[in-house]
Amino acid sequence: MDTEFLAKTPLFAGIREEDLGHLLGCLDASTKHYEKGEVIFRTGEPISRIGLVLEGSVNMVVSLYWGPSRIFGHMEAGDVFGENYAAVPGQLLPGDIVAAQPCRVLFLDLSRIYTVCHHGCRFHHRLIENMLQVSAQKNLRLAERMLYTSGRTIRDRLLSYLSAQASLQGSAHFRIPFNRQELADYLGVERSALSAELGKMKREGLVAFRKNEFTLNGRTRETAI
Template identity: 50%
Template sequence: MEDYIEVINNSQLFAGVTEAETKSMLQCLSATTKEFVKNSYILRCGDLVSSVCLVLAGSVLLVKEDYWGNQNIVTRIQAGQIFAETYACVEGQPLGVSAVAAEKTRVLYLDVHRILSTCPTACGFHTRMIRNLMSILAYKNLIFNEKITHLSQRTTRSKLLSYLSAEAARCGSASFDIAFNRQQLADYLSVDRSAMSNELCKMRDEGLLRFARNHFELSGQ
């Protein structure tokens, strides 16, 4: 775990906590780690979770699966970000999505009960972590509402324009990389991959954007 202290300390969950405090808190929170190979399940829909999961290396896809195994990607979790925190905080609530390793991935598990129950000494850095967790939950609610905006668009083009506009605004630039490959983006927007690819090519030919793999550059036209 020592090899990942920098990743942990730079995460939003540990914002404002010194490296020495981080090491102390990892012991206090009964932290453990586990490694997963690409495409393996970290958590499955229906699981009961009691830990906040922090990605130390690699990335994780949160996916919603129907009865027939069709997947809809909810979001992608990068190194330094957390997942499953909402379900961990609501005791007895089965997980509504599955977490799948998008690549070789290592995950840190933090006991949510120890996070939410302050130390007997009411240490300041523990209180900061609780505030950080609340901030993350609020931010993810905003991201969820943003996705609803994308999905509420009626056409594949409108969904793409909504998503790409939001990513450009988030990056503060018309040139940016997205976290998804083509199939993952189609799943995220709940559209057919072929139709989406055709629409991207049409928009490129119309001068609205340029792209190469997961890099996009929007035009002012």
Template identity: 45%
Template sequence: MIDTDFLCRSRLFRGFTKEEIKSLLECLNAAVKTYKKGEYIFQMGEVTEHFGMILEGKVQVVSDDYWGERQILAGFERGQLFGEAYACMEKMPLLISAVAVEETQVLMLNAHRVLQTCTSACDFHRRLVENLVGILAKKNLTLTRKIDQISKKTIRGKVLAYLSSEAGKQDSNDIIIPFNRQQLAEYLAVDRSALSAELSKMQKEGIISYKKNHFILNKDNMG
């Protein structure tokens, strides 16, 4: 059973009533799927018409190169979408993979059914497409921020740019990041050992303090 109260609070279904969501999900032939930790939801090279909304769990979008090196491109949590850009394009092979970080439940939606109106629910579709466009626009801004972060010349520069962005999103200098140390290294495209060494230096200099994925930023010592 899908929690329509939760869907009402999501960005994709903003402005819809529970009854409207039930009708829309039937029209879209939506399905709920469960994935185990480490299981691929979408895999590089595949072609998909579907995108997912996370109902429970976490998903990472990753890029694996020929030699097995992985870079984490983004992490998503409950209520967020993933895969929608590829699903909206005609027969575009995936350049990324989506992996369940833990046991994860996903609402799978067919992009073509979302974009094509029907006589029974055309107003629903119009409003849903408007919400989807808003989500895509926000993700484009997020991607721009990440490009800025990983384009910094030093590991310290990348770390500070990322933590600063997270502090802005969480409106606090006391933040929780969604990555462990290996995942953060993959996200910033740096060596894990070098990252750990730089974080240790920054903590000794009083710029940050941290324990696992909990960070506190000290602006006074960043000069």
């Protein structure tokens, strides 16, 4: 287990590497590797364990009764998933948690995170605080996604999402974690319509892109305000 990496994740922030081995034992930790497209947690299942992405990335994908699937969440290395559903006994997952690329996941028993063991580990209290912060940040990201998908037009949604990514990454040149189909699913639009709108924005000089790398110019940022 790469304890140096774990110590840098939000969930284990402030916990010493030498304490992580004991803590992982308390949390009944286990790891598993998944290939791209493999389902980690399946729709309709109750879960009691959460996942922390060690390598690669995963998506939460919801299949609509009518129409295509939608990406409702994306988690990269260091991110946690499944915590809100594992926290409520019997709560069923509304979508699949799927490997977006080959990945390795660390699984932890959530009930053991929120219950201080009989050893009274001082670092366990820090873990509980970290878990609460991680959950709050995930809720904020969900609220942000609602802003991206609230635009009336595809251009509104693209400008909102791309502007936010530029701000988060601190540069007008940045990389997004989605290919075209995934971006369309995330923004809740058709891929062909999204590609057509991106083409128009490129011809108008609002944005330049190659695959999942984008560059915004000043006019794009002003338009998005």
